[in-house]
Amino acid sequence: MALFIRNKCINLAKQNLSILHKKIPNRPSTKRLYASFTYIPDTPSSSHGETTRMNMFQAVNSGLDIALGTDPTAVLFGEDVSFGGVFRCSIGLKDKYGADRVFNSPLSEQGIVAFGIGLACAGATAIAEIQFADYIFPAFDQIQNEASKYRYRSGNLFDSGPLTIRTPSGAVGHGALYHSQSPEAFFAHIPGVKVVIPRGPIQAKGLLLSCIRDKNPCIFFEPKILYRSSIEEVPTGDYTKPLSEAEVIMEGDDITMVAWGTQVHIMREVAMMAQEKLNVSCEVIDLQTILPWDMKSVAESVVKTGRLLIAHEAPLTMGFAAEIASTIQNECFLNLEAPIERVCGYDTPFPHVFEPFYLPDKLRCYEAVKKLVNF
Amino acid sequence: MAAVGGRIVSRCVSCLSRTAVFRRIHRPRNICTSTAVCCSKSENVSHFEDKPEFPGSRSQFTSRLEFLEPDRFEGIPVYRVMSRNGEIPEKDQDPHLDKETVLKMYHDMTLLNTMDRILYESQRQGRISFYMTNYGEEGTHVGSAAALDPRDLVFGQYREAGVLMWRGFKLENFMDQCYGNVGDKGKGRQMPVHYGSKDLNFVTISSTLATQMSQAAGAAYAFKRAQNNLCVICYFGEGAASEGDAHAAFNFAATLDCPVIFFCRNNGYAISTPTKDQYRGDGIASRGPGYGMVTLRVDGNDTFAVYNSVKAARDLCLRESRPVLIEAMTYRIGHHSTSDDSSMYREYGEAGYWAKKDNPINRIRAYMERQGWWDEKQEQEWMKDSRSRVLEAFSKAEAQKKPNPELMFDDVYDEIPEHIKKQKDQMKQHVNQYKEFYPLDIHEEMT
Incomplete structure (x- = not known):
């Protein structure tokens, strides 16, 4: 029915908008603007073995696949994660690893991060998705006062190291106030967390796996404009890229x-x-x-x-x-x-x-x- | 039933908890507003003479070790006035709206529907950047808006365009916002559908979910202190109700006795997330009593039932100065937004069932036809007329320029501070240096 509505809508609009089209003098300029960029693909390291063509969401998906496949405690969750996520990063993973490992959370960012801290504290690997970085702020308390301080405040009795928070960030051309922000600096002010941002598919997969396996809670910002616009030959196997190395x-x-x-x-x-x-x-x-x-x-x-x-x-x-x-x-x-x-x-x-x-x-x-x- | 302190209350037979009753729209029966516990069949036998004196206690001791099983209790009923084919079986529930009002309801619901179709398609053609349709939820918008005083303050989520339409937001106002052109009161800063209107007492939409809920409680508290005899209504979805903000809102409103109506549009989905992944209790309504809030569940596709509910809730809010929770059961027939494809997660035909079989527009139209107020000829004329009105507004809005880029720097503060002034000058100087590389042709000229 969704399709029916769409078709009906298209027909309706075709009739009317085609007439309109001629009257409109002021269509948005299609001139290539200097805010755009040309994506130049990186070359994968030969030591990482076989490669396949992937865009960044597929590379993230591949990284998550390996994380789940190599670590039986690992779970992946967040809003709309179950059907594949709104940016398709978790597509196919519920079917592959089961609904107890790849699941939807209720709509609550503070809940998502806190749940992840709990998982991590109890020895599981937690991969949490916040749907947009713009919406991470309800979880700020859990990140700033909890995740980052777990190890320090307990004298290293407990830690939240196995927690990784993935979240799409940055400009996308039409996201406005709440689908464009780059809030990395807020989190850079928090001793105890690591903050990582990849520039493309190869880096995304390697850095994400590093974050997931790192002994500290990590926040992984994924520039959302690169999900589809960046395409590289990405190693299909397991590899990591070092954190804290420019x-x-x-x-x-x-x-x-x-x-x-x-x-x-x-x-x-x-x-x-x-x-x-x-x-x-x-x-x-x-x-x-x-x-x-x-x-x-x-x-x-x-x-x-x-x-x-x-x-x-x-x-x-x-x-x-x-x-x-x-x-x-x-x-x-x-x-x-x-x-x-x-x-x-x-x-x-x-x-x-x-x-x-x-x-x-x-x-x-x-x-x-x-x-x-x-x- | 007894009047206590001016409030109409009834007592639940088993636990004697008091509960306010909507005098006008409920059939006379006891409705428990404390959790369904009090409707449980099991009798409590207390072997203790005293009652719990713990602060805030209002029950009794029991020797029975018995967990409360949520599934033991019947769900909260769905209040309905009109059947799917437009009949009103209980005549005392008929709001007896005059022809003019019902026609306005229908006109607004269908105009909204037509606008949605055109704007959805215009996004598909790349003419606007984003859109969210209201398909299936028109009854919740118009039914609730009609029951309010136009001066009551609205805090919306983002799918309540019908409320604005009822209040007189013009087609050109919607279009100007979606285009972010010079006519947009929000000055082109927000994504499409983030409407707002000071004149129509509709607080500007933010994309963040549930953040408006506690704000609504605060605004209601201010209204109460101002003694202006107005209330606040806050719309939110069943998904947003999972946010921590929702808890804070309910609790603040209840403890601070705020005249606010929390109006939940339970449309079955939060993007792809179905209600079974969102909550395990009896919807959102079951939470109301836990916060000490008067609560009602209503058929959101029954515009008259929504109208009666909100009207009664408003009376209660103002008379007793307390919050009311309404859960309107409805269905999101469209995709979440133009960024979403619901065929990825909904069964084929599911949305079609609702569009055809349980649609608020069809229902009110059936009622109008029964009344002899509407026929196929009028329908054809109106559809033609409404479509041409939408297209006219659309082409006007598209022809308008976007605002002067300098407006980007206004309204961060009441006055532009020095450091932002400097950045504004830098932007102007830079853009003037490279005029041909910036989309100045579609913007109003800089000073």
Whole structure:
């Protein structure tokens, strides 16, 4: 019947909207905007064996499959997880591992995280999904006051290490206030949790498996725009990627660019623009783990380049770029050739129709590059 | 039944718990509002002369070690006025609405339906970014809205467009919001269907679930103190009722005696999650008594039953200054949203059953036809007229520009602080430098 309604609706609309179509002078511009990016696939490490073409939701699904298959205590749960999840990350897993291991939770984020802490505390591996990062805040108390402090407050008698919280985050083109946020900085302020953000399918699977197996509670933000738009040859087997290790994805001499998630791809294109138009050589670093972050890799790069640009979608004020800038000016003060630049979302909620103006897009980052080299 | 302190109460035969009764719409019988325990058949034999004196206790001691089994009790009944074919078997339950009111109900429900179809399809064509239809739940919207004072404050979830329509939100208002154009009172900041209207006393929708519920209790408390003789209504789904906020809302409203109607639209699904994964008790209504709240379950596809329920709840709210919980049983015929495909998790034909057999629009139309107020000719004319009105508003809204990008920085605070002013200037300077790369053509000009 759902189909019936849809068909009826389409027919109805076809009749009417086709007439309308001619009258409308002001359709949205389809011009390719600088907030968009071209996804350049990574090459999988040959040591990880056979590969297959996957987008990021399939890579996450593959990682979850391995986690469930290799650890009989592991369970996967959250809102709408049972039928495959609203982003299809858990598709097929209920049928494969049973409804007692892959299940729907009632609609309560604080419940989901607390339930996960309980599972972890009792020795099970808990993989919790929060449907959107924008909705993680009812669980903030459980993360900030419980998960992060379990080990410390009990003198290591108890811990919540086997808990991993997966959640889609970031801009998607039309998500507005409550389907676009990048709240990593809130969680970077919590000693005791790890915060990880992958830039694509290969990283997503390897980093997710690392988080699930890590002895500390992890929050794994999945940039939702990459679920379908990023496609790579992903190793089908079991592999992990190290946490707290940044990765230099483009080497360069003049400017260090630090980003994570979707923004890495923006930075890579800006680096290419800078090379082409300004003859400026940029080193692009994917931080990958936000907490505890790899300051050594960033500092080493800045020692070499003398300039640092950090960009993220989250608002400027108190974004994680502030932490990096502060640390690097302390570590590399005498190496710096220019003040550290940050290009971030503005200090407003994430807006709907203004998204193209809000994002730290290529042109804004490119302008920051010019500022850094012209200082 | 006795009047105690001005309140009409009845006592449950077995436990003597007092309960307020809706004088006007319930058949005269005792309805327990404490948990169904008191309706249990088992007799309690107390071998103790005293009664529990623990703070807050109101029962008696028992020597029987007996768990309360939730399945032992009959479910809470569903209040209904009108059968599926538009008949009203109990004449004293007929709200006796005049022709004009019933026609407005029908017009609004069907106009909403037509608007939904056009906007759903426009999303499919990429003309708006997102949409949520109201299919199947039109009766809960219009029945409840009609029973309220238009000045009563509404806190909605996101699927209550019919409430706004009843209050006079115009087609162009809906369309402008969905397009986020210059006519959108929300200034293009939120996704489609996040309506709001100060004039119509409808607090702007947020995507977050259940956050509005305790806010509704707070607003009701303010109304009570202002002695304005108004109440607050809060709509939410059976899924949202699982959030911690729902618990806080019920408990705050009950303990602080807030004149708020908690109106649950139990439509069977929270995106893909069916009610069996959402709760194991007798729906949401069974929770009301646990919080000490007067509660009613109603057939949400029966617009008149919804009307009677909310009218009686409103009277009770204001007369006794206490919250009421209404659980309206209905069915989400459409997908959750344009991001969802419900064929992934619903049996083929399930939604069709409800669309055809138990649909609030069909039911009220059957009633109108019985009254001789409506016929096929009028239906055809109205469908044609309503469609052209929707399309006209649609094309007007689509032709409008989006707001000036500078508006992104307004309303974060009452006044723009220095650091945001600086960012606004940076944005303007940058965009002016790279004009051709930003969608300035579809926005109003920057200053």
